[in-house]
Structure formats: structure tokens, C-alpha cells
Amino acid sequence: xxxxxxxxxxxxxxxxxxxxxxxxxxxxxxxxxxxxxxxxxxxxxxxxxxxxxxxxxxxxxxxxxxxxxxxxxxxxxxxxxxxxxxxxxxxxxxxxxxxxxx
Numbered sequence: 001x002x003x004x005x006x007x008x009x010x011x012x013x014x015x016x017x018x019x020x021x022x023x024x025x026x027x028x029x030x031x032x033x034x035x036x037x038x039x040x041x042x043x044x045x046x047x048x049x050x051x052x053x054x055x056x057x058x059x060x061x062x063x064x065x066x067x068x069x070x071x072x073x074x075x076x077x078x079x080x081x082x083x084x085x086x087x088x089x090x091x092x093x094x095x096x097x098x099x100x101x102x
Contacts, residue, residue, distance in 0.1 A: 008061055014091030018075065019045055022082045042085035049088060059092045 010016075019042050027034035046062060053060035066087055072079040 008063070008089055010089065012091065013089045014058075015089075017049060017086075017088040017090065018071070018084055019086045019088075020075065020077060020082050020084050024081055038085065046086050046088060049090070053090055057093060058090055060088055060090045063087045063089055 021038040021042060023035065023038065026038050030037055050060050050062075064087075066084070068079060068084065071084055071087075075084070077083070
């Protein structure tokens with residue numbers, strides 16, 4: 001369903017975060033700007049998760065290689081009224097601090 005190997009070992013991930021959005025609900029409230037707000041909000045949430053992981057010394061990575069239809073079936077969503085906006089993998093030590101000490 002998710003393709004991240006060889007760079008990310010999904011079997012060793014502590015957590016996979018999947019962010020989805022319900023378009024109709026947002027667009028009823030905000031009109032055509034709703035789609036923009038959905039994309040912005042998904043980005044803000046993902047950025048904050050990445051920052052928290054960094055502060056905790058955990059590795060995190062956003063994954064773009066997934067099969068939409070299979071992931072939709074797994075989540076029980078239709079991909080039209082609700083769709084996946086982002087997938088993040090979290091876990092392991094953040095090795096960058098060890099490699100880039102000042």
C-alpha cells in the first residue's frame with residue numbers, strides 16, 4: 001500500500017499518520033476557497049508534526065508513494081468526498097544531530 005523502501009523501513013516505523021479531508025464539508029462553509037484551505041491546513045498539520053518529532057529526536061518523513069485506491073479501501077473512504085492529503089511515517093532516532101554536530 002505504501003512504497004517507501006529502501007529509504008524508509010516501514011516495518012520498523014513507530015507510527016504512520018494519514019491526514020484526510022472531507023471536501024464538501026469545507027467547501028460548503030468556505031466556497032471555492034475551501035479547497036485551498038484544505039491544502040493549507042494539511043500542510044500546517046504535517047509541519048507541526050514534523051517539528052514535534054524533531055524536538056523529540058524522532059525521525060519523520062512524508063511519503064508520496066502510495067496507491068490511492070488501496071489506501072482508500074483500507075481507510076473506508078471513497079476518494080471523492082474524502083481523500084488522503086498526506087501520509088507521514090514516524091519513528092526511530094533522528095540521526096542528523098549525531099552527524100552534524102557544531
